[in-house]
Amino acid sequence: MEWVEGEGTTEDDAIVDVMRRLGVASRDDIKVEVIGEERKLFGFGEKKFKVRAILKPAEKTHLGKVEESINILQKLLDYMEIDARVDGEEKEDLIHLTIFSDYSGILIGRRGETLDSLEHLVDRIVNKNIEDRVSIIVDTEGYREKRREELNSLAKRIAQQVKMTGKPVVVASMRARDRKIIHIALKDDEEVETMSEGEGFERKVIISPRKTIGR
Numbered sequence: 001m002e003w004v005e006g007e008g009t010t011e012d013d014a015i016v017d018v019m020r021r022l023g024v025a026s027r028d029d030i031k032v033e034v035i036g037e038e039r040k041l042f043g044f045g046e047k048k049f050k051v052r053a054i055l056k057p058a059e060k061t062h063l064g065k066v067e068e069s070i071n072i073l074q075k076l077l078d079y080m081e082i083d084a085r086v087d088g089e090e091k092e093d094l095i096h097l098t099i100f101s102d103y104s105g106i107l108i109g110r111r112g113e114t115l116d117s118l119e120h121l122v123d124r125i126v127n128k129n130i131e132d133r134v135s136i137i138v139d140t141e142g143y144r145e146k147r148r149e150e151l152n153s154l155a156k157r158i159a160q161q162v163k164m165t166g167k168p169v170v171v172a173s174m175r176a177r178d179r180k181i182i183h184i185a186l187k188d189d190e191e192v193e194t195m196s197e198g199e200g201f202e203r204k205v206i207i208s209p210r211k212t213i214g215r
Contacts, residue, residue: 099140155185168208
């Protein structure tokens with residue numbers, strides 16, 4: 001879209017003129033720059049204000065991808081012959097998909113592994129175009145929040161043990177999502193530090209006394 005000029009006897013009139021030319025009803029829809037003002041020959045007569053404006057880019061939304069994600073997840077559940085309904089919405093640039101079903105235990109799986117697999121499949125299908133990626137979260141029965149609270153409590157209990165014994169503790173192998181929760185839970189703790197070690201599914205989190213200068 002190119003810049004469009006407008007003019008009027010006042011600055012507001014000039015803005016109204018340029019809005020009319022661009023076909024918008026709200027000033028919030030355009031970016032305005034004042035070009036200047038001028039008078040008729042020899043400085044006499046009415047002032048004439050000139051402005052130029054351009055349409056602001058529309059806010060980026062992923063409504064199409066929300067619908068696509070819902071449909072894909074619903075089809076996956078149908079293939080699994082699980083009676084379920086999927087709702088979805090976009091919040092904070094994330095697509096949140098929620099499954100409503102009487103079989104939530106099966107859908108969650110051991111430590112959320114089935115839920116993670118469904119999430120991974122939907123993500124791979126929806127995000128075929130890497131330039132327009134959007135993060136997708138699949139949940140049921142509020143499992144994601146419950147798991148986060150459980151891992152936060154675990155991290156704090158182990159951190160307390162590390163502080164008392166002065167010895168590092170290795171947390172059992174877990175998925176990348178869960179390791180991230182552990183790291184975030186303790187990132188502001190001045191007495192312990194966390195690090196990941198290992199490869200693939202054997203990657204673990206180690207919680208250790210924080211090293212200080214002179215120690």
